[in-house]
Amino acid sequence: MSWQKERDELARRTELGQRMGGEEKLKRHRDNGKLPVRERIAALVDEGSFREVGGLAGSGDYDENGELRDFTPSNLLMGRARIDGRPAVVVGDDFTVRGGANDGAVGDKMIVAEQMAHDLRVPLVRLVDGTGGGGSVKNIEIKGHTLLPKVKVWPYVARNLATVPVVGLGLGSVAGLGAARVSGSHYSVMVRETAQLFVAGPPVVARTGQDIGKNELGGSQIHTRNGVVDDEAATEAEAFARARRFLSYLPTSVYELAPRAEGGREAAGDQQALRKAIPENPRTVYKIRNIVETLVDSGSFMEIGRHWGKAIAAGLARIDGWPVALVASDPYHYGGAWDRQTTEKFMRLVDLAEQFHLPVVNLVDVPGFRIGLDAEKEGVMRTGVRALTALAQTTVPWCTIIIRKAFGVAGGAHQSPDRFNFRYAWPSAQWGSLPIEGGLEVAYKAEIEASDDPEATRQHIERRVRSLTSPYRSAEAFVIEDIIDPAETRATLVEFANLAAPLRQPGPTRFGYRP
DSSP states (O other): OHHHHHHHHHHHHHHHHHHTTHHHHHHHHHHHOOOOHHHHHHHHHOOTTTSSSTTOOHHHHEOSSSSSEEEEEEEEEEEEEEEEEEEEEEEEEEETTTTSSSSSTHHHHHHHHHHHHHTOOOEEEEEEEHHHOOHHHHHHHHTSOOOOOOOOOOOHHHHHHHHHEEEEEEEEEEETTHHHHHHHHSSEETTTTHHHEEESOHHHHHTOOOOOOOHHHHHHHHHTTSSSSSSEEESSHHHHHHHHHHHHSOOEEEEEEEOOOSSSSBBBOOOOGGGSSSSSSSTTTOHHHHHHHHHHHHOOOOOOTTSTTTEEEEEEEEEEEEEEEEEEETTTGGGOOOOOHHHHHHHHHHHHHHTTOOOEEEEEOOOBOSSSHHHHHHTTHHHHHHHHHHHHTTSSSSEEEEEEEEEHHHHGGGTTTTSSSEEEEEOOOOOSSSSSHHHHHHTTHHHHHHSHHHHHHHHHHHHHHHOOOOOOHHHHTTSOBOOOOOGGGHHHHEEEEEEHHOOOSOOOOOOOOOO
């Protein structure tokens, strides 16, 4: 028996499931500059590798004899694929079917996608466009009652954040649960102009008296500047490329270790140029990214979150082929002082490194936490102590290069103090509980005020104290382990990366990832 009738029915239903929202809605989708979900998946994964799961789910329309007349496919696609040769789970919203609202078994499929990534121990990429399984007022009439909000998928989301790399791509107007699914990831990207993200969209917000457009309310120019989303891309193709690149630095799960790159293990920059990288005037800024690009493997630095938490440049890189997490102070913003966003960004990268067993390289020029009324109002100390706690909880190998300043509590966050770390300083380094400039007036106030010439006395005291701040004085007292020629930094980091690699241990971490 060939089961021909049943096989014909399977072929018919498979064909109906492939048509998505129909030609008219697909055309409208394309006219808005967006790819249909099946083309998005094809553009993201290795050619021909996508194996759909749940492709027959949807809503059937039957005649009086129980025969299928028409079929509306589920507006959420999911399945297994390969990305750069490695396995992954991909789940994508189909905006052409009721704007991605919660019907056609979306909720169940979404949970299964999260379960599949977790239990197979492979990365998860979410292509979010619409509410992403969120609510729809029309569902009230369809179901005949309202639903008490219950985010059934979130326990699986939280579990995956502790187990497998998760990428969230905002590819359209995403609200509610869809917005949460983009932000609730290890790495998130929005497509500029065509993607927006909000708790509630303009029609709902209008009820509060704010008449505002989609981009003004939740465009990438907002959410990649406030830290809700890491990065923005000019096109969907660029977003897919960023997702693939991010995953290339990480293992498939916490139960494995990130692979070493096969080639491209040389640095591009002139190491001798590092000797002139730091200006003699401590108030003069310099371009930290030039230093980073000189130190890491050629073209390997993937910066994450460039437009927020600007006092550090942070991301992933390779040194002698080994993936590392990298943090580098950027003196162009508050002189490198940490504000609330910077502490949050630092904590997220530290958590990512700990979660996936990546050694950390930290280039330090930190004058302390940002000071002043605005800093106090934004509560920098609250997020600052959270960042310090995340640092204290790390177990991965850590290498610090103090290139200029390290002052105060924030300066002390250059590494965990209760275990061995690699630590070096450049001759340009300076450190202390607080900068000399800000502390003299406090420590020597009485002596300065009692002087016949307060300014001359202050300058004399400053020269005397500053003569004791040389990093070589600290090296004599073994406050700093080693001071190195900046031109030797690359070789120092190569040694660190190769010593750290065999120390990495796969497995779950003691502390969960904080999205």
